[in-house]
Amino acid sequence: MGIAELVGSAQALSATGRAADAAALYRDWTARNPDHPALHAVQFNLGVLLGALGDQAGAADAFAAAIRHKPDFLPPYINLGAVLAQAGAPAEALGHWLHVTGALAAVTGESLAWKTAALRQMALTLEAARHLAHAEDALRQVVELTQGTQRDAVQHWIALRQRQCAWPLLQPVGGLDRAALLRRIAPLSLANYADEPLLQLAVAHAACREDVGYPDRALTMADFAARAADLPGRRLRVGYLSSDLREHAIGHLTAEMFGLHDRAAVEVFVYYCGIPQEDATKRRIRDSVEHWRDITPLDDDAALALLLADGVDILVDINGHTRSARSRLLARRPAPAIVNWLGYPGTMGSPTHHYIIADPHIIPEGCEAWYSEKVLRLPCYQANDRQRPTGADRPWTRAEAGLPEGGMVYACFNGVQKITPFVFGRWMEILRQVPDSVLWLMQGGETAERSLRDRAQAAGIAPDRLVFAPAIANRDHMGRYGLVDLFLDTLPYGGHTTASDALWAGVPVLTVPGRSFAARVCASLVRAAGLPDFVCAGPGEYVRRAIAYGQDRALLSPYRDRLAAGRGSALLFDTPRLVRGLEDLYRVIRADIIAGRVPQPDLTNLDTYLEIGAAMDHDAAETSFLPDYEARWRGALARRQAYAPLPPDRRLCHAAASA
Numbered sequence: 001m002g003i004a005e006l007v008g009s010a011q012a013l014s015a016t017g018r019a020a021d022a023a024a025l026y027r028d029w030t031a032r033n034p035d036h037p038a039l040h041a042v043q044f045n046l047g048v049l050l051g052a053l054g055d056q057a058g059a060a061d062a063f064a065a066a067i068r069h070k071p072d073f074l075p076p077y078i079n080l081g082a083v084l085a086q087a088g089a090p091a092e093a094l095g096h097w098l099h100v101t102g103a104l105a106a107v108t109g110e111s112l113a114w115k116t117a118a119l120r121q122m123a124l125t126l127e128a129a130r131h132l133a134h135a136e137d138a139l140r141q142v143v144e145l146t147q148g149t150q151r152d153a154v155q156h157w158i159a160l161r162q163r164q165c166a167w168p169l170l171q172p173v174g175g176l177d178r179a180a181l182l183r184r185i186a187p188l189s190l191a192n193y194a195d196e197p198l199l200q201l202a203v204a205h206a207a208c209r210e211d212v213g214y215p216d217r218a219l220t221m222a223d224f225a226a227r228a229a230d231l232p233g234r235r236l237r238v239g240y241l242s243s244d245l246r247e248h249a250i251g252h253l254t255a256e257m258f259g260l261h262d263r264a265a266v267e268v269f270v271y272y273c274g275i276p277q278e279d280a281t282k283r284r285i286r287d288s289v290e291h292w293r294d295i296t297p298l299d300d301d302a303a304l305a306l307l308l309a310d311g312v313d314i315l316v317d318i319n320g321h322t323r324s325a326r327s328r329l330l331a332r333r334p335a336p337a338i339v340n341w342l343g344y345p346g347t348m349g350s351p352t353h354h355y356i357i358a359d360p361h362i363i364p365e366g367c368e369a370w371y372s373e374k375v376l377r378l379p380c381y382q383a384n385d386r387q388r389p390t391g392a393d394r395p396w397t398r399a400e401a402g403l404p405e406g407g408m409v410y411a412c413f414n415g416v417q418k419i420t421p422f423v424f425g426r427w428m429e430i431l432r433q434v435p436d437s438v439l440w441l442m443q444g445g446e447t448a449e450r451s452l453r454d455r456a457q458a459a460g461i462a463p464d465r466l467v468f469a470p471a472i473a474n475r476d477h478m479g480r481y482g483l484v485d486l487f488l489d490t491l492p493y494g495g496h497t498t499a500s501d502a503l504w505a506g507v508p509v510l511t512v513p514g515r516s517f518a519a520r521v522c523a524s525l526v527r528a529a530g531l532p533d534f535v536c537a538g539p540g541e542y543v544r545r546a547i548a549y550g551q552d553r554a555l556l557s558p559y560r561d562r563l564a565a566g567r568g569s570a571l572l573f574d575t576p577r578l579v580r581g582l583e584d585l586y587r588v589i590r591a592d593i594i595a596g597r598v599p600q601p602d603l604t605n606l607d608t609y610l611e612i613g614a615a616m617d618h619d620a621a622e623t624s625f626l627p628d629y630e631a632r633w634r635g636a637l638a639r640r641q642a643y644a645p646l647p648p649d650r651r652l653c654h655a656a657a658s659a
Contacts, residue, residue, distance in 0.1 A: 019049060235266060379571055
């Protein structure tokens with residue numbers, strides 16, 4: 001059998017579900033042709049096939065054989081490195097990738113592809129080992145080699161810089177200036193960077209178009225006509241799609257709510273698309289629902305077929321623009337109505353997400369035009385688990401946590417990627433005015449911690465007044481809140497699960513709401529927990545209040561008592577009420593499905609909004625507090641229209657978001 005016939009036969013077997021037979025064919029051929037000049041390529045193909053079958057040891061052997069037969073053939077070095085990294089041998093993996101990057105003297109299209117592939121693998125392995133600066137450097141090389149044409153590499157590079165508190169964030173790289181980087185930034189990174197709801201909408205839409213892509217055909221309401229017709233006579237079928245219904249912030253929030261649905265009215269499906277490992281939270285959720293479907297191993301065709309066979313009426317996306325989302329599946333519209341809720345704090349900018357669930361504080365009346373979806377509101381948008389630990393059964397000492405015995409303990413357990421220079425400047429002023437205080441932050445890796453301590457020292461604050469808490473099991477983490485006097489929120493991406501954790505543990509949270517979704521969630525949670533007076537009107541009040549509490553910690557005692565007393569009655573923790581509210585919203589959507597009026601997302605002019613917003617300066621001042629946000633955009637639109645007229649604009653709202 002010649003090479004062409006061999007490869008064609010193996011591909012045909014794989015395409016019909018007989019990958020094991022294809023592997024056997026490759027093995028038989030290699031045994032019969034030990035001296036064939038193309039043996040290295042066949043061994044490589046065999047390794048790829050065995051890896052897909054889950055035989056990592058066999059794949060490693062095949063890649064190693066390919067290298068032995070042709071040491072200057074570089075692809076197996078890349079794949080063997082990936083297998084070794086997965087097997088827990090990162091040093092050996094890095095050695096193979098470094099061999100590839102060092103062996104490519106001549107620049108050709110093929111060699112460039114191999115080098116960037118090796119650098120990408122290096123970045124992932126270095127990131128997993130928390131060597132973020134080295135991972136960032138590997139990705140920087142990818143961006144420079146490809147001149148920014150690989151959007152995902154640009155996005156990953158920006159995200160790594162955020163996680164290291166590398167300011168200013170958007171440094172020119174690979175021929176890309178700040179505006180070009182913003183046109184490529186991931187939606188979640190933008191939410192951490194700038195309080196720009198219009199730009200966030202445009203970036204989300206660009207991610208749907210460029211990163212997800214649109215299928216040749218998405219289903220329409222006509223495809224669901226029969227389902228809509230029989231909907232009045234049966235239970236509503238609601239599906240929840242998420243990779244995070246496990247030991248994860250989303251899993252911790254939602255663990256109780258699924259089991260509280262009215263089974264007489266709602267049939268609950270969960271479509272899980274996350275990691276395969278078992279844990280207590282995943283088991284608890286799986287045991288509380290009627291139908292648990294693990295679609296992780298399914299491709300989009302198979303997952304779509306399963307959803308259609310289940311006949312789901314409303315599919316709730318609890319991932320959005322986050323890792324492991326099944327965005328390409330959602331782009332095919334696997335249900336008559338798709339809802340964006342809880343997993344991603346912002347608009348999807350997608351043609352197939354029809355509704356977004358918020359509350360009156362997160363999306364105030366008049367600001368609906370910042371969202372492509374139709375806005376639906378609960379009294380409080382966030383789910384919570386009333387069985388979560390309080391930490392009272394695990395008392396901590398300050399010495400055990402690495403905190404000084406005396407003085408005020410401010411804390412922010414949000415991820416360090418949420419810290420901006422503006423927020424950090426406010427924190428330094430607070431520490432300056434409360435000399436015996438410390439700021440307790442989550443560990444973010446050596447680079448981030450060094451950066452923050454250096455900036456503290458430059459601001460005249462002793463670096464050791466920043467204390468970094470290691471990541472630990474959630475129950476123990478909740479116990480640490482007993483050492484916190486006041487939680488200080490971030491902006492423009494505030495505390496969400498971290499804020500409700502603090503409030504559940506009885507720790508007051510001080511916050512300033514901004515304009516965008518992520519910038520307003522914490523204020524909503526604080527209000528719903530019964531502490532509306534901890535929602536500040538602006539950064540000046542935030543600093544003054546934090547200083548006052550630090551100078552007289554006794555002022556916080558009544559609020560701690562209020563939180564403890566309200567744990568069983570506060571709106572934030574009334575999970576049965578939240579589920580009833582969700583079901584009320586689902587009935588609204590059900591009526592829309594029956595009437596054929598499921599809303600079409602408005603994606604008007606978003607390419608132009610991306611161009612305009614990316615050109616704005618987001619580093620000079622916090623956009624949250626610009627006096628007339630809308631006027632700035634209208635002025636930019638007018639200048640743009642002077643030389644390139646647009647269709648009528650329907651994208652700006654006419655009401656300022658209030659605290």
